[in-house]
Amino acid sequence: MRRIKAVVYGVGSMNSIATRMMLEKGVDIVGALARSPEKVGRDLGEVAGLGFETGVTVEDDPDRVLSSRQADIAVIAVASYMSDMYEHLRRCAEHGVNAVTIAEEALYPWNSSPMATAELDHIARRHGVTLTGTGHQDVYWVNLVSMVLATAHRIETVTGRASWNVDDFGPEVAKDQRVDTSVEDFDRWLAEADRPPSFGRNTLGALVEDLGLSVAAQESTTRPEVAKQRVPSKSLGMTVDTGRVIGFTDVDTVRSHEGVTLTFEMTGRLYLEGEADINDWTVTGEPELRLLNPAVPTGVTTCTQLVNRIPDVINAPPGFITIEKLPRLRYRAFPLGTYVRDGG
């Protein structure tokens, strides 16, 4: 069996979990990269909170690490948008290292950042490596949905709803989600806000491509989520009054030339007691279908998919290969290296 050599690129909360999972699945960590001075120079196991030393020191020079370790893949968790990811992905490709990332936009950046994606695709092909975006949305918002749709005779509408808890990410994110503003202030902010495209657009892009449909029109709207009762916020250390904003929902809609309307509603707001992340899809047409994952552990399934995708990315043809082009994701009962094909 071949052992996979990986570089941990970014040592935050997601890649700390992914590091443990990779070690448990027989991956050799041959390098770790971070920018923060509190992390650089320390052992990866210590920085990632694994409770043991890995013998791998966290470094801050990506070019040195990528050029010297003969890594099969870089596992990147540093940013969400392609504008921030471009340099990291380019660097991996130019050093001949495959890369997989949980950057949300990278799931299907062909529609939101077509130029950057085409450039990276070109660089990756020239260097014979694969670049791929994955994460929670890979299975839960695209592949699982596509598989349910495979049991339809005729689709009219596909409507997905997912949520995340604003309170899980600290006071800054709570403020970004406009928690405790008035609806009037929210509307004023929204009218002037220069927000990047929501990730729902990338999700629906992957889904439409996977279904073999073509986009006729698309639109994105945003609505405030308003407290129907007083809602405590842990991260802000206060309670939001009834009638004030507790977050918002981005609604992306795509109409296909084939007459299918796909909608994805992504809500980030304060949760009430007992609420959890959900994944809830409804299909109309023949027949009506429903898929529900109650209480999804989004953070963990982000890491599991990042790790379980590694063999697929190594095996894939060169280029920026989005997930609808990869084999369906599988459980990895054995060390990840056993799933790598000769020549992969």
Add this chain to the structure above:
Amino acid sequence: MRRIKAVVYGVGSMNSIATRMMLEKGVDIVGALARSPEKVGRDLGEVAGLGFETGVTVEDDPDRVLSSRQADIAVIAVASYMSDMYEHLRRCAEHGVNAVTIAEEALYPWNSSPMATAELDHIARRHGVTLTGTGHQDVYWVNLVSMVLATAHRIETVTGRASWNVDDFGPEVAKDQRVDTSVEDFDRWLAEADRPPSFGRNTLGALVEDLGLSVAAQESTTRPEVAKQRVPSKSLGMTVDTGRVIGFTDVDTVRSHEGVTLTFEMTGRLYLEGEADINDWTVTGEPELRLLNPAVPTGVTTCTQLVNRIPDVINAPPGFITIEKLPRLRYRAFPLGTYVRDGG
């Protein structure tokens, strides 16, 4: 575009729906087979209740139809068990016609009927055709479950629960499911009954194979479902008293050498007001996962998968190819012929 030529093999309730779906997806029906004298000699559209004539007459000689129509595939819905299916599948293969069937055991007959399956595999290879079993269980009990498991780091147990309503299939099936017997009579019947393996065994066989695990031990048990209140039975035209049997549950369990325990509980009983077929899977390990399809339209999704699988079966290599070896099932937005590869 190539047009697919199909033989409708058996014109019961499932293949009547499948016939309409095939016609709507651009399939040419080149023959129809039934045994019942009330069906033979009539137009397929009339027998299937389509509301229009198809120009295809229902015939009763499979050898004549299979040898003379240059069909790409036979779509078979006539029986559930391999013992009944063997002759039908052999005949298709020997006439060089691919076959897809909703016979439940055919989903993964390698464990329950290994000899017959190996023989059919041999005959199919010799004649260059593919034989495959599909149906509701393809996506809902195997592929969808496998995709959720792909988001796990480590699986300990996988537990599935599905149900069907005894009252949907007439008085004979209700009697077979022991409706309105006492628990004592049920236990006595169960101790002496010479029942074939439950289809849960085939489902778990496909799932274990798909996960790349190997079977260490398996067992099947059956428990009565007992009325907790008075339950009316439409098919029997009576009401079952509290404490009496309203059906039963087959529980199949597989323990793998890799330490995973998979359980599938299939319940066939009288439903209470408002109940519907469910598909409910729970996974323990890291992390805990849940998949729920409330109110599954099992009959329709049996037909949609039968029809949507047609291109996969035509494209597949020769042999008895079970679904975990096929590409993941996809929605067919366009005529089925567009999904057939050259040489398929």
